[in-house]
Amino acid sequence: MNEPTTVYIKPTTGFAALNLGDLWQYRELVLFMIWRDIMVRYKQTALGALWAIIQPVMNMLVFTFLFDRIAKVPIDGNIPYPLFSFAALLPWGLFSTALNTASRSLTSNHNMISKTYFPRLVLPMASVLSGLVDFAIAFVILIGMMIYFGVAPTAHIWWALPIFLLLTIITALGVGLWLSALNVQYRDIGYALPFLTQFWLFATPVAYSSKVVSGAWQFLYSLNPMAGVVNGFRWALLGIGTGPSLELWISIGISLAVLISGLIYFRNMERTFADTI
Amino acid sequence: MTIAIRVENISKKYKIGAAPGKFRYGMLRDQISALPRKLFRREEGQAGVNYIWALKDISFDLEEGRVLGIIGRNGAGKSTLLKVLSRVTEPTLGQVAVRGRVGSLLEVGTGFHPELTGRENIFLNGAILGMKRAEIAARFDEIVEFSEVGQFIDTPVKRYSSGMYLRLAFAVAAHLEPEILVVDEVLAVGDAEFQRKCLGKMNDVAAQGRTVLFVSHNMSAILRLTQEAIVIQKGQLVKRAPTPAAVDFYLASGQAQAGERIWQAEDVPAASAPFRPLSLRVRDPRGVVADSFRSTEALTLEMEYRLTAPITGLRVGIYLSTVRGEYIFTSFDVDQPDLYEKYSTRPAGHYLSRCQIPADLLNEGRFILGVNASAFGVKRYFMDENALALTIDSMGAPGMQWAEPRQGPLRPRLAWTIEMAE
DSSP: OOOOOEEEEOOOOSGGGGOHHHHHHTHHHHHHHHHHHHHHHTTTOSSGGGHHHHHHHHHHHHHIIIIIIISOOOOSTTOOHHHHHHHHHHHHHHHHHHHHHHHHHHHHTHHHHHHOOSOTTHHHHHHHHHHHHHHHHHHHHHHHHHHHHTOOOOTTHHHHHHHHHHHHHHHHHHHHHHHHHHHHHOTHHHHHHHHHHHHHHHTTTTSSOGGGSOHHHHHHHHTOHHHHHHHHHHHHHHOOSOOSOHHHHHHHHHHHHHHHHHHHHHHHHHHHHHHHO | OOEEEEEEEEEEEEETTOSTTOOOOOOHHHHHTTHHHHTTSOOOOOTTOOEEEEEEEEEEEEETTOEEEEEOOTTSSHHHHHHHHTTSSOOSEEEEEEESOEEEESSTTTTOOTTSBHHHHHHHHHHHTTOOHHHHHHHHHHHHHHHTOGGGTTSBGGGSOHHHHHHHHHHHHHTSOOSEEEEOGGGGSSOHHHHHHHHHHHHHHHHTTOEEEEEOSOHHHHHHHOSEEEEEETTEEEEEEEHHHHHHHHHHHSSOBTTEEEOOGGGSOGGGTTEEEEEEEEEOTTSOBOSEEETTSOEEEEEEEEESSOEETEEEEEEEEETTSOEEEEEETTOSHHHHHHTSEEOSEEEEEEEEEOSSOBOSEEEEEEEEEEETTTEEEEEEEEEEEEEEEOTTOTTTTSOSOOSSSBOOOOOOOOOOOO
């Protein structure tokens, strides 16, 4: 047995309490929680992991019917609308699932929190990351659709997709940290979440093109990191739009700001999680 | 010797109403105006908020390889102390230095997911308790064997009986092999055979030179397993002594007073419903409630309780044991077949079960009365092994002409005859 290390348990204050070293110690737990989320997600469903495909495909069909056939929303480029919307629904689906599960991750695991010690950050992190599996499954459908419609991806895909994926995760984690910590004390968050998600969906050019947004609103748009992600996905995959610009940097800046403030707030509230949850 | 745990002036403050187990969530609306000011600061010093100190200025050292019992009534702060030691919650003041990994049997089965199989839960639970994957894999067979759920290991745990669930959960926690093991009331559940196994495991842990903190309401278990104990009262450490002395102190000072034990609603676990214990009393032959009696008097025991719904097969009974934890006898109110027939189903209502302990039975000393309300093989509704203490005085008892203590808990007046055979 190794020489045991001495742990000092005392009231914590300030930034030093972020304790990322502890998180590293518990890295295996993050993997286990991701694995648990994935194992449990489609247990006792008849269709199983097919749901990872059905959800975005159904969304795509509804959007195609509503926005393309009925509202005839103009889109740019020569891209068929189903592909146009599906390329955006993928990162959006990842984001909204990650945001929702992360925000509820503390309250739905309140047993673990009130009985055992582990870095609480593990829970929202695992929730966000476990969404990547669904994303990967649905991505296969996207590839199939691109082949079917004969659309070739741009050469940027190799570096751009990982970056935009990372931006999605950072944004979801940042907002998820805020909301999950708030949710411990204010269960109102649980009720506000579906509304927030829906509102955010409309504020993101998933069903329509960001071109339809007029100049004055363009700036406000760049404040929404998911708008940058969706545009980036379409640019890298379908060759629509101009690619990374100043707006992307604003998006990245905002995401990081949300993530860092979220970490600080989360850590500040973490002290009382076990007492208030 | 090396110090394994050094607790220095630990205090823990709770906002009233926000203590664990109570539900009170803030109203977002109330606080939204104060939000910007509060967000990056801890809540403190708000006007009009009352606080309670769940722990107040607790200090003690514990050497490596020792087993320390922690005694105190419900709400005294034992669980809060364990939560601080296992890092679930932060102390408000003070510091604890803990040498090595703390394993907690505070609540076994934490993080068990009902949809996952026994095998999957072993790995998950192990990871939550801080084990590495390789460690769990290395002990996997041992864990399964200890838990006795072998053939169901690939069945989702939601299909397990509560006993199997508990055994599996305990098995994982027991094989964590931390330097410091914190054991809570876990032993109060499970069947006798399993309890024996758990106690054996705890003994092993201590024998390997690891430190154990053991909390229990079961004085006999505390006496059996620990040499030294601390008594916590209202969040303060009031006594540290060799276990028998600490137990005596606790029994003399705690709730066991004046021959009557009254259960408040908050003392009774929710799982006891529909059985609700009200009080347990001991009366002398003149009907006076007291806590010390003569060995030559018959005692009347009264257990008062309420049923909020009918119970079939209910038996309400008492244990009598010595302060050392040895059982003297167990008796139930429907031991007589005719009463058992008559009360096969007890309707809801207010009850008094009464019995007499005959005169000239008990030896001098201190005795503990326990209460048990159960339906055999179905459910144990309520159990308190340390409900009431009473003192017996041997004045007038047989053999008092010799000023020597008599061995054993009983001092019956036996009808001796003496014959001279030739």
